[in-house]
């Protein structure tokens with residue numbers, strides 16, 4: 001098993017892509033810490049995963065420095081080590097550019113981008129200390145998006161946060177390379193989770209997604225978990241500073257804007 005006895009923190013893992021990653025990591029032999037703000041769903045997820053291996057839940061708002069400090073301390077207390085961090089927690093706040101509220105902009109950036117910074121710094125400090133005392137380096141996986149490169153006009157803070165996360169991935173990878181600590185990102189396309197659930201009841205929205213998805217289907221969270229598991233494993237031992245896009249072919253696609261009929 002590729003993550004046998006590794007200790008992995010996955011943020012935002014009470015549901016969706018984070019939960020799929022937590023499940024995959026447990027199946028690959030890791031001891032997983034689910035960090036989330038939804039205590040009920042987080043406890044339930046940890047309970048379920050305990051039937052497959054080892055998982056625990058810790059409450060953590062990734063945007064809060066003290067919560068993050070507590071997450072690292074409690075994980076070290078329980079397991080004595082942290083080998084893998086997945087910065088997956090993320091939210092959206094849709095609004096047209098001219099109507100977007102400052103609070104919504106701040107909220108998305110503080111969770112999606114600052115949260116990844118706070119968690120990465122706190123965990124990397126432990127990882128570096130370990131390397132300096134002769135231990136093995138760990139790795140960090142950030143949950144980016146195709147919207148780190150592409151953009152949606154009414155999802156401004158989200159796109160900005162994911163663009164920032166791409167640069168955070170590169171800069172952190174360069175800073176930590178000398179310790180052997182790897183930092184990469186996964187860039188999902190459209191994946192069927194609560195974040196995308198509204199699309200199920202909206203044929204026009206589904207059509208819009210399909211028209212930009214050469215594989216003609218929405219992705220499953222387990223297909224993102226597979227990429228995260230690769231990046232967290234020794235199979236990716238020479239990969240750092242990269243974003244791997246798992247998007248059914250959307251990024252390479254040119255064309256498709258609905259053009260009104262001329263008459």
Ligand SMILES: NC(=O)c1ccc[n+]([C@@H]2O[C@H](COP(=O)([O-])OP(=O)(O)OC[C@H]3O[C@@H](n4cnc5c(N)ncnc54)[C@H](O)[C@@H]3O)[C@@H](O)[C@H]2O)c1
Pocket residue numbers: 011012013014015016017018035036037038060061062063088089090091111143144145146187188189190191192193194195196
């Ligand atoms: N679903 C998609 O199509 C898609 C596509 C590209 C990228 N992503 C990214 O994948 C990640 C997971 O998305 P998802 O679709 O599973 O979303 P989701 O809404 O299903 O789950 C997000 C989880 O994050 C938790 N969370 C929210 N705020 C938090 C905070 N402050 N601290 C800790 N946890 C918090 C939520 O409680 C929830 O459990 C996000 O970063 C998202 O941007 C998703």
